Structures are given as C-alpha cells and as structure tokens.
Amino acid sequence: MMEADKLLAKTLQTREREELTDEEKGKLFMELMEKRRKHFAALRAQEKRNRPPTKAQKRTQMSTYLKHMEVQESNKKKVEGSEEKAKSNKKKSLSKKRAWK
Numbered sequence: 001m002m003e004a005d006k007l008l009a010k011t012l013q014t015r016e017r018e019e020l021t022d023e024e025k026g027k028l029f030m031e032l033m034e035k036r037r038k039h040f041a042a043l044r045a046q047e048k049r050n051r052p053p054t055k056a057q058k059r060t061q062m063s064t065y066l067k068h069m070e071v072q073e074s075n076k077k078k079v080e081g082s083e084e085k086a087k088s089n090k091k092k093s094l095s096k097k098r099a100w101k
Contacts, residue, residue: 020028053061
C-alpha cells in the first residue's frame, strides 16, 4: 500500500515537471530564492536584536539614564518651589482681603 502511494507520488511529480515550461520553472526557482533570501535576512536581523549590548552601548544607556534622573530631580525641585511660592502668595492675598474688610 505504501509503495503504491510512493509510486503514485513519483509519477505525479514527474508529470508536473514535464508539464512546466522552462520559463515557469525559472519563475518558481526565482520565487524560491527570494523566499530563502528573506527568510535568512529575517534570521540575521533576529540574531542582531537578541545580542547583548556592548560595553559602549551599556555606558551610553547608563549616562542617558542618569541624565534623565537629574532632569526629573530638577523638575521636582522646580515644582516644589513653585508650590511653595503659590502657597505664600495665597496667604498674602488672603491676609490682604481680610485687612480690607
């Protein structure tokens, strides 16, 4: 039974090969090569993405992180300073309103 299936598959494949013209065979071959090229390019790109960062990359990442932390701290100080000024201005305006009454 299995031998009959294998024989049938071989005969069908040979018929299909005979039916295809050289031009069609060339197109199919070019499509196959294009698919292989894209596949291997995708694998190379994936390998690049999965590589650990180099020492220089780690250094730049750390310096960027530290710069952002300094910016956040200075922004917090500015916000705290402006809140304190707003509170003191509010107290002054309230005291002026009471003085006029």
